[in-house]
Amino acid sequence: MKSLDRYIFRQIFTGFVMISLALVCVLWLTQSLRFVEMIVNRGLGIGMFIYFTALLLPNFLTVILPVALFAVITFVYSRLNIDRELPVMRASGMSNWAIAKPALILTACVMMASYSLNLYLVPKSYQLFRELQWELRNSMSHLLLREGAFNELSSKVTVYVRERTQEGQLLGILVHDETIPERPVTLMAERGALVEVDGSARVIMFEGNRQVVDSNTGKFSMLYFDRYTHEIPLKTQTNIQRQPEARELMVEDLLTPQDNPLVGKNDWGKHIVEGHQRLLTPFLCLSNALAALMFLTAGQFSRRGQSRRILLAILGVIFLQVASLGLANVSAKNLQLLPLLYFATLVPIPVSSFFMSWHPRRSPKRMAKELKLAQSGQLEA
Numbered sequence: 001m002k003s004l005d006r007y008i009f010r011q012i013f014t015g016f017v018m019i020s021l022a023l024v025c026v027l028w029l030t031q032s033l034r035f036v037e038m039i040v041n042r043g044l045g046i047g048m049f050i051y052f053t054a055l056l057l058p059n060f061l062t063v064i065l066p067v068a069l070f071a072v073i074t075f076v077y078s079r080l081n082i083d084r085e086l087p088v089m090r091a092s093g094m095s096n097w098a099i100a101k102p103a104l105i106l107t108a109c110v111m112m113a114s115y116s117l118n119l120y121l122v123p124k125s126y127q128l129f130r131e132l133q134w135e136l137r138n139s140m141s142h143l144l145l146r147e148g149a150f151n152e153l154s155s156k157v158t159v160y161v162r163e164r165t166q167e168g169q170l171l172g173i174l175v176h177d178e179t180i181p182e183r184p185v186t187l188m189a190e191r192g193a194l195v196e197v198d199g200s201a202r203v204i205m206f207e208g209n210r211q212v213v214d215s216n217t218g219k220f221s222m223l224y225f226d227r228y229t230h231e232i233p234l235k236t237q238t239n240i241q242r243q244p245e246a247r248e249l250m251v252e253d254l255l256t257p258q259d260n261p262l263v264g265k266n267d268w269g270k271h272i273v274e275g276h277q278r279l280l281t282p283f284l285c286l287s288n289a290l291a292a293l294m295f296l297t298a299g300q301f302s303r304r305g306q307s308r309r310i311l312l313a314i315l316g317v318i319f320l321q322v323a324s325l326g327l328a329n330v331s332a333k334n335l336q337l338l339p340l341l342y343f344a345t346l347v348p349i350p351v352s353s354f355f356m357s358w359h360p361r362r363s364p365k366r367m368a369k370e371l372k373l374a375q376s377g378q379l380e381a
Contacts (some may be wrong), residue, residue: 036230066285077292096356111286120281169192
């Protein structure tokens with residue numbers, strides 16, 4: 001790149017990194033609030049919590065990258081217009097494409113990064129996220145007992161824990177087991193522990209009592225103990241088959257959902273559209289970049305500002321995003337409309353390219369006059 005290209009590229013790249021980091025932090029914070037309950041009530045460690053929520057970051061980036069790219073290009077080229085740098089470049093003979101070269105180089109890099117995310121990082125990270133979430137909700141349910149609440153380990157077993165120490169000891173335990181409907185059992189103990197052994201939970205309790213009521217005779221019996229062990233059957237991940245979501249599958253699996261027995265026939269359309277979106281989403285980066293460049297590099301300079309052009313660029317990008325999301329939802333129900341998704345994503349690229357290439361002919365005398373006026377800050381629209 002020439003020194004002028006490096007000057008513009010440095011500004012765009014710096015702004016792009018800052019905006020992306022800011023948006024990632026905001027989205028990560030808002031999404032993490034959904035899982036704070038795992039720390040407060042379920043005793044999930046800070047390290048595991050950070051790892052758990054960090055697995056969602058690649059999914060955030062697929063949305064953030066096109067938005068950040070559009071925002072930084074709009075800001076930088078608008079400032080170049082306001083500072084009279086862009087009119088000087090144009091009046092010196094540079095075409096719109098030459099002026100847009102640094103932004104297009106960054107756009108190409110962002111598109112490659114977006115393809116890396118869509119084709120590999122997003123499905124892999126989201127698959128790890130879903131597997132960890134499934135494990136926390138099922139096979140590790142005995143480790144996630146909420147304090148001060150009634151926890152249902154199964155449809156017939158309820159456990160209450162007053163407090164859980166850092167060592168994993170449970171204080172103030174109440175277990176109500178209706179596995180045998182005719183003889184429901186209630187256990188109460190001062191302290192104890194809950195561990196998983198071969199698909200069942202074993203409650204080890206100290207200093208408590210065991211209460212049984214025979215529903216046939218109505219006879220009540222109570223047994224006091226110093227130490228007691230009670231077996232509880234658990235519904236774990238080993239006997240439940242998890243259905244994968246579309247976001248955790250590779251593109252080749254999304255485009256052939258009929259080959260996956262875990263995907264229901266009603267979800268085939270959603271998976272196929274998700275696969276095509278993985279291939280199309282990186283082109284939104286190019287569409288957004290060209291939309292910003294078209295409105296900010298084409299046309300004449302105005303000392304009154306670029307607010308109208310910036311507004312038009314923003315509205316155009318919002319329209320593209322809404323059209324893409326709307327057509328994706330419609331195409332999932334009717335796959336015959338899938339070409340419209342390609343149309344809405346790809347057509348803005350040649351349209352923006354045409355308007356960037358087209359400009360009225362100007363004589364050398366007119367260009368010299370514009371250069372002189374631009375340098376003096378007196379150029380009018």
